[in-house]
Amino acid sequence: MVATHVVESKAPMLEQTNDLAEAETTNVEPAEKSTKITSEDVCVYYGEKQALFGIDLEIPENSVTSLIGPSGCGKSTYLRCINRMNDVIDICRVTGTIKIDGKDIYDPSLDVVELRARIGMVFQKPNPFPKSIYDNIAYGPRIHGLTSNKAELDELVENSLIKAGLWNEVKDRLSGPGTGLSGGQQQRLCIARAIATKPEVILMDEPCSALDPIATATIEELIDELRSNYTIVIVTHSMQQAARVSQRTAFFHLGKIIEEGETTQIFTNPQNEKTQDYITGRFG
Amino acid sequence: MEVQEEMSKDLSTHSAAVKRRMSQRLKKRQAAEKRFQFYGLAAIFIGMMFLVILFTTIIGKGWPAFLQTSVLVNVNLDPEIIDPTGERNVDKMMQANYTKIARQGLYAELGGKPKNRRDRKLMHNLLSRGVDVQIRDAVIADPSLIGKTVPIWLYAHGNVDALLKGAIDRNTDNSSRLVKDKQIAWMDKLVAEDKMVKRFNWGLFTHPASSQPETAGLGVALIGTFFMVIIVLLLAIPIGVAAAVYLEEFAPKNRITDVIEVNINNLAAVPSIVFGLLGLAVFINFMGLPRSGSIVGGLVLALMTLPTIIIATRAALRAVSxxxxxxxxxxxxxxxxxxxxxxLPLAFPGIMTGTIIGIVQAVGETAPLLMIGMVAFVQDFPTTPMEPATALPVQIYMWATSAERGFVERTAGATMVLLAGLFILNAAAVYLRRKYERKW
Incomplete structure (x- = not known):
């Protein structure tokens, strides 16, 4: 029921080609928030090729920060630095520092597995495990030992699904396959999976690019709800989406941050000419 | 926009010559497509035809091997012959003259012992030389039969069997025929009385090696093949999967792993006889494992299967999204x-398929087994992999080189058994793949 309601309320908005005005009114930040993630001079190399050039960025707590920019500009690469997903790629090398709550995540004494439990991630293409819906959610808590008995785990699974707005749709088929859901439901399942490990930060890499507008609207509504408890960083190709869901926006181009600031300011009064060109659709 | 308009104008105003050229091109392309499909169909048809020819030949030649002519003889288990002292000593009972018992039974069936020595010999030759073992086994299994007259199905001689199956033509001249006129007359009498019948040949699966086709079976070969498959499963799967997982997931990509990868791929193409030589040199000469033992065969086949399993497993791992x-x-x-x-769970179907293909290859392999002495005349059933054994394909090879009529059909029959085994393994592979295949 929750989901259908959301769809109805969001659908008309989607028809607008440019809802920046609305974004202005809904996304005003009342007060300055403390910084959750600090990046200083982050450079990333894939073998010989440098992908990021000295990224400095501060991401505030309990808010949505969107990373926008043309394809290949390094925004996904940066996102994957935050949970050290780039470690998986052999030829990838990261320099500079990224701190979460003041602690360097590239500190050799830090356990990357523990870090990834604290930083959930949602991917471009919904990628539920080929297991049951229940097991999809329960996997993270199980491997980290977050719950001590079945009842607690059941509760955690239910809560995660409720937070991801999926509970009502799947509560009767928790043992059914996660891959049997629709695309939008699968993506919300992935969000629930990310929430289940009780992260502080959720990284989203173009979470709606494989979804239809209705499913997109549901996810966006969800992101807006999650923001009160989580720090969310979202990579998106849709400027409307950035404007709708985020409070801060960083514009990436050719591996550098061209401009970064409050979303309303970036979209209404960009300081840099390239930003202006990009958000008005002149390139990218 | 302007460019587009120009183009559309261009398209609509093609000259007649251009239009004709285009339609010709189109026809040519369609013809090429049809031709290509025809080639494909023809290739499949030719392949199927060869397969049908192969199967009809093998089955046509092999099915008689599953039937064995036997003679129902009422044998008098005379205690005077079997156990004159009455102490029921098994060792002594083993040595009694059971052939005599069988022959006396046969005389009774055919109206008395022939006076002529030559005729007696002809009559004796109706029965297999292995009938004494049949009677002996029956007596040892149940000593209470001693002193009674019991009907027992005794194997007929290989030539008798061949004549009844039509492999020997009864219309040829008596002098050049392996089965003489007198024998044929006796046979016809027995057949008319339903005392000479073709019965299902369980012996094909249970008997060990024998020089007479009627008592030769695949027993030892089946046990040897079974031991080898178990050894291959136990060794090749864990080693192969572990090696593949390490190489694919953990190993750094450098020159050493490149060399290893190239060598694994090359190993898969090494002629199998080379593995046999390796087994001879390492396992038998160096490690001193018993010659002809199925342990050596299993080790050699495991080595041979490893590259196949590693390559299949790596491909399956790489295919996981x-x-x-x-x-x-x-x-x-x-x-x-x-x-x-x-x-690994997602790669499991692929790993299973590769493994079973590897094992099917190993089961059908002859050459390396020749090198390690598994081409042997083994009459004792092996109870451990350390004892001498043969394998199915080797047994086929040995039967194919035997001269007797009966071995021709047995060669084809054994081939059918081998093919059936491989078919079952393949079916298992398909079943497992279907069962564990999951979409994501």
Missing amino acids: PSIREGAYGVGASKMQTIFHHV
């Missing part, structure tokens, strides 16, 4: 957990 790995890493799974919880 990276998004699943990312998802697992994303919720904080370690590399080990990601591989064991997500990647």
Whole structure:
């Protein structure tokens, strides 16, 4: 029921080609928030090729920060630095520092597995495990030992699904396959999976690019709800989406941050000419 | 916009010549497509035809091997012959003259002992030389039969069997025929009385090696093949899968791993006889494992199967969608957990398929077994892999080189058994793949 309601309320908005005005009114930040993630001079190399050039960025707590920019500009690469997903790629090398709550995540004494439990991630293409819906959610808590008995785990699974707005749709088929859901439901399942490990930060890499507008609207509504408890960083190709869901926006181009600031300011009064060109659709 | 308009104008105003050229091109392309499809169909048809020819030949030649002519003889288990002292000593009973008992039974069936020595010999030759073992086994299994007259189905001689199956033509001249006129007359009498019948040949599966086709069976070969398959399963799967997982997931990509990879791929193409030589040199000469033992065969075949399993497993691991790995890493799974919880289960069908293909290859392999002495005349059933044994394909090879009529059909029959085994293994592979295949 929750989901259908959301769809109805969001659908008309989607028809607008440019809802920046609305974004202005809904996304005003009342007060300055403390910084959750600090990046200083982050450079990333894939073998010989440098992908990021000295990224400095501060991401505030309990808010949505969107990373926008043309394809290949390094925004996904940066996102994957935050949970050290780039470690998986052999030829990838990261320099500079990224701190979460003041602690360097590239500190050799830090356990990357523990870090990834604290930083959930949602991917471009919904990628539920080929297991049951229940097991999809329960996997993270199980491997980290977050719950001590079945009842607690059941509760955690239910809560995660409720937070991801999926509970009502799947509560009767928790043992059914996660891959049997629709695309939008699968993506919300992935969000629930990310929430289940009780992260502080959720990284989203173009979470709606494989979804239809209705499913997109549901996810966006969800992101807006999650923001009160989580720090969310979202990579998106849709400027409307950035404007709708985020409070801060960083514009990436050719591996550098061209401009970064409050979303309303970036979209209404960009300081840099390239930003202006990009958000008005002149390139990218 | 302007460019587009120009183009559309251009398209609509093609000259007649251009239009004709285009339609000709189109026809040519369609003809080429049809031709290509025809080639494909023809290739499949030719392949199927060869397969049908192969199967009809093998089955046509092999099915008589599953039937064995036997003679129902009422044998008098005379205690005077079997156990004159009455002490029921098994060792002594083993040595009694059971052939005499069989022959006396046969005389009774055919109206008395022939006076002529030559006729007696002809009558004796109606029965297989292995009938004494049949009677002996029956007596040893149940000593209470001693002193009674019991009907027992005794194997007919290989030539008798061949004549009844039509392999020997009864219309040829008596002098050049292996079965003489007198014998044929006796046979016809027995057949008319339903005392000479073709019965299902269980012996084909249970008997050990024998120089007479009617008592030769695949027993030892089946046990040897079974031991070898078990050894291959136990060795090649764990080693192969572990090597593949390490190489694919953990090993750094450098020159050493490149060399290893190239060598594994090359090993898969090494002629199997080379593995036999290796087995001879390493396992028998150096390690001193018993010659002809199925342990050596199993080790050699395991080595031979390893590259196939490693290559198949690596391909299966590589085919697992990276998004699943990312998802697992994303919720904080370690590399080990990601591989064991997500990647391996998804790769399992592919690994199974590769493994079974490897094992099917190993089961059908003859050449390496020749090198390690598994081409042997083994009459004792092996109870451990250390004892001498043969294998199915080797048994086929040995029967194919035997001269007797009966071995021709047995060669084809054994081939059918081997093919049936391989077919079952393949069916198992398909079943397992279907069962564990999951979509993501």
